[in-house]
Amino acid sequence: MDSAQVAIIGAGNGGQSFAAHLALLGFSVRLWDVEKEKVDALKKTRRIRVSGAVTGEGVIDLVTGDIGEAVRDVGLIMVVIPTVYQGSVARAMAPYLKDGQVIVLHPGATGGALEVRTTIREAGSRAAVTLAETDTLLYACRSPRAGEAIIHGIKDRVNVATLPAAEAPRVAALLNAAFPQYTPVSNVLVTSLNNGNAMMHPAPTLLNAGRIESQSPFEYYSEGVTPSIARVVEAIDSERLAVAKSLDVTVPSIGEWYTACYGVTGKELYEQVQQVKAYEGIKGPTTLNTRYLFEDIPTGLVPLSLLGRAMGVATPAMEAVVTLGNALLGRDFWREGRSLEKLGLAGKSSAEIHAVVVN
Amino acid sequence: MDSAQVAIIGAGNGGQSFAAHLALLGFSVRLWDVEKEKVDALKKTRRIRVSGAVTGEGVIDLVTGDIGEAVRDVGLIMVVIPTVYQGSVARAMAPYLKDGQVIVLHPGATGGALEVRTTIREAGSRAAVTLAETDTLLYACRSPRAGEAIIHGIKDRVNVATLPAAEAPRVAALLNAAFPQYTPVSNVLVTSLNNGNAMMHPAPTLLNAGRIESQSPFEYYSEGVTPSIARVVEAIDSERLAVAKSLDVTVPSIGEWYTACYGVTGKELYEQVQQVKAYEGIKGPTTLNTRYLFEDIPTGLVPLSLLGRAMGVATPAMEAVVTLGNALLGRDFWREGRSLEKLGLAGKSSAEIHAVVVN
Numbered sequence: 001m002d003s004a005q006v007a008i009i010g011a012g013n014g015g016q017s018f019a020a021h022l023a024l025l026g027f028s029v030r031l032w033d034v035e036k037e038k039v040d041a042l043k044k045t046r047r048i049r050v051s052g053a054v055t056g057e058g059v060i061d062l063v064t065g066d067i068g069e070a071v072r073d074v075g076l077i078m079v080v081i082p083t084v085y086q087g088s089v090a091r092a093m094a095p096y097l098k099d100g101q102v103i104v105l106h107p108g109a110t111g112g113a114l115e116v117r118t119t120i121r122e123a124g125s126r127a128a129v130t131l132a133e134t135d136t137l138l139y140a141c142r143s144p145r146a147g148e149a150i151i152h153g154i155k156d157r158v159n160v161a162t163l164p165a166a167e168a169p170r171v172a173a174l175l176n177a178a179f180p181q182y183t184p185v186s187n188v189l190v191t192s193l194n195n196g197n198a199m200m201h202p203a204p205t206l207l208n209a210g211r212i213e214s215q216s217p218f219e220y221y222s223e224g225v226t227p228s229i230a231r232v233v234e235a236i237d238s239e240r241l242a243v244a245k246s247l248d249v250t251v252p253s254i255g256e257w258y259t260a261c262y263g264v265t266g267k268e269l270y271e272q273v274q275q276v277k278a279y280e281g282i283k284g285p286t287t288l289n290t291r292y293l294f295e296d297i298p299t300g301l302v303p304l305s306l307l308g309r310a311m312g313v314a315t316p317a318m319e320a321v322v323t324l325g326n327a328l329l330g331r332d333f334w335r336e337g338r339s340l341e342k343l344g345l346a347g348k349s350s351a352e353i354h355a356v357v358v359n
Numbered sequence: 360m361d362s363a364q365v366a367i368i369g370a371g372n373g374g375q376s377f378a379a380h381l382a383l384l385g386f387s388v389r390l391w392d393v394e395k396e397k398v399d400a401l402k403k404t405r406r407i408r409v410s411g412a413v414t415g416e417g418v419i420d421l422v423t424g425d426i427g428e429a430v431r432d433v434g435l436i437m438v439v440i441p442t443v444y445q446g447s448v449a450r451a452m453a454p455y456l457k458d459g460q461v462i463v464l465h466p467g468a469t470g471g472a473l474e475v476r477t478t479i480r481e482a483g484s485r486a487a488v489t490l491a492e493t494d495t496l497l498y499a500c501r502s503p504r505a506g507e508a509i510i511h512g513i514k515d516r517v518n519v520a521t522l523p524a525a526e527a528p529r530v531a532a533l534l535n536a537a538f539p540q541y542t543p544v545s546n547v548l549v550t551s552l553n554n555g556n557a558m559m560h561p562a563p564t565l566l567n568a569g570r571i572e573s574q575s576p577f578e579y580y581s582e583g584v585t586p587s588i589a590r591v592v593e594a595i596d597s598e599r600l601a602v603a604k605s606l607d608v609t610v611p612s613i614g615e616w617y618t619a620c621y622g623v624t625g626k627e628l629y630e631q632v633q634q635v636k637a638y639e640g641i642k643g644p645t646t647l648n649t650r651y652l653f654e655d656i657p658t659g660l661v662p663l664s665l666l667g668r669a670m671g672v673a674t675p676a677m678e679a680v681v682t683l684g685n686a687l688l689g690r691d692f693w694r695e696g697r698s699l700e701k702l703g704l705a706g707k708s709s710a711e712i713h714a715v716v717v718n
Binding site: 319 | 679
């Protein structure tokens with residue numbers, strides 16, 4: 001096993017950015033994607049040109065659509081796919097995992113590492129891997145086409161937590177060889193409860209459903225997060241903070257997070273969001289079939305709300321968004337999403353949940 | 360008491376249309392409004408010019424801001440105000456009410472007649488009045504300014520129910536002297552559960568909150584009720600039908616209602632709504648402080664949902680809209696709205712509720 005070898009799982013915006021950046025930093029990079037066309041396109045040159053905060057052309061050692069080939073014997077597996085697919089990808093890689101490998105979910109949303117651990121075990125793997133999840137993607141980035149990535153910005157700090165919890169400093173150190181921004185935190189409850197996407201995406205998208213589906217373009221943050229919609233986000237955020245408190249976990253409020261990440265101040269979330277320069281030009285979704293709903297509801301609001309229910313904390317605003325999201329999309333995110341069973345937390349008390357995330 | 364004398368309570372779109380139309384039909388009309396400026400403007404000429412489906416200039420006998428002066432000794436009191444003010448107006452008129460007077464709410468939304476009865480009794484009135492509610496306003500109309508009304512259309516049929524229930528044929532006959540469209544139905548549960556506004560207004564408004572608050576104009580029905588939003592309305596409507604069924608009340612689905620009212624057909628609500636000619640040109644609200652929320656939530660979704668809860672019928676989509684409406688507007692419609700206490704129905708079984716609405 002080679003700790004200088006990194007497998008990047010997912011060649012989307014984040015995956016290609018990581019791949020190019022790591023290659024430019026001298027790491028040996030393997031890149032996997034589920035999409036055959038993308039794999040074929042990337043295989044041709046094995047080069048990804050990156051611009052913005054990082055500039056250059058990274059050469060990828062191996063581009064593959066075979067997940068076994070991607071992950072076999074590498075020290076570090078970076079999973080950079082929509083969180084909603086983390087379970088199925090974990091199931092696919094399970095047969096190839098070996099003791100000592102580190103799998104990092106970028107990010108885990110709520111319950112990523114727990115879901116992956118449960119899934120790998122259910123798939124029959126007994127490999128002693130370390131699972132890690134971050135609370136946000138390192139980059140603000142996009143990949144307009146295969147072989148090209150634009151990194152608009154790099155965050156100052158990203159939290160990383162692990163299963164077992166005590167491995168966080170070691171995993172952070174591993175990541176710090178490339179990226180000094182990763183900072184270990186005590187356990188995955190911290191990263192899982194620090195889910196800003198679940199705050200900023202589903203409710204504003206839902207409350208802009210009409211203009212999205214009738215193809216009326218808008219700026220997602222400056223026009224989509226109106227004063228009243230920001231108030232709804234704050235209501236949902238206070239439910240998240242109450243769930244965290246019930247689990248004795250301290251996480252920043254969404255307002256504190258904006259101040260920490262972007263240095264924007266203001267009494268209300270609305271004012272803060274309006275000041276975020278990085279949001280300029282970010283358009284609202286053009287279809288309701290958007291990750292802002294089909295990802296951030298099942299891997300964000302659903303497990304947050306279910307954790308609340310288990311702890312006796314009411315989350316009516318979260319539930320309302322899930323319920324209306326279900327009706328809008330004709331889906332059942334309560335069933336599709338991360339249940340406490342899928343996270344290995346069903347029927348457990350706060351103390352028992354803490355025991356699960358320590359081990 | 361003069362049965363040819365009619366008091367119109369409220370000089371809005373509907374009130375001025377009724378006043379002009381009734382005056383042109385030869386009735387003696389008194390017109391009351393809470394707004395001093397409007398009363399002063401109307402007092403100057405006591406004339407309302409009406410155009411559209413009805414043409415002419417109606418002369419109003421009395422325009423007043425004194426509700427006692429308006430209702431004293433008239434046979435018929437037509438209440439044509441936002442349903443959310445029906446309670447406070449009932450309290451104001453209670454001291455002046457006399458045996459035999461008929462009060463008709465145009466429309467009652469959900470629980471209008473019940474709330475007015477409870478309110479009048481609590482205000483200390485023992486007058487034997489007959490209370491009536493319709494399930495929709497007779498007209499599609501607007502009043503661009505005091506003294507002018509435009510009646511775009513007149514519905515073919517409007518249901519009317521009464522407290523006590525047996526009075527419905529008599530009240531319908533009274534109304535039929537002017538308007539043949541009013542048809543008696545068995546009791547106020549029928550009219551109260553037949554609340555189309557509560558289906559078509561709060562959810563689509565909520566799901567268009569972003570474009571409303573960011574002042575992006577749109578056609579309310581053709582652009583605002585997108586296919587997915589129509590699906591949400593259908594989910595809410597099936598909850599309403601389940602509540603009705605639990606109370607042994609038969610009401611049409613929203614789709615059946617569209618077919619009956621507008622002759623539009625189609626498998627899905629979305630298709631039907633797109634065909635309604637009368638909806639052409641109806642713009643979405645330009646503020647979230649709109650009757651579509653502050654009226655149709657507390658006098659529609661709240662009592663419908665609470666009736667459901669009392670009958671053991673889950674109404675998660677209705678509750679979701681109320682919850683997010685509360686968060687959007689910073690209000691508490693569960694508290695402000697029509698509770699079962701306000702309707703005199705708290706703690707009652709289906710059979711007991713039927714006994715209440717018969718008497």
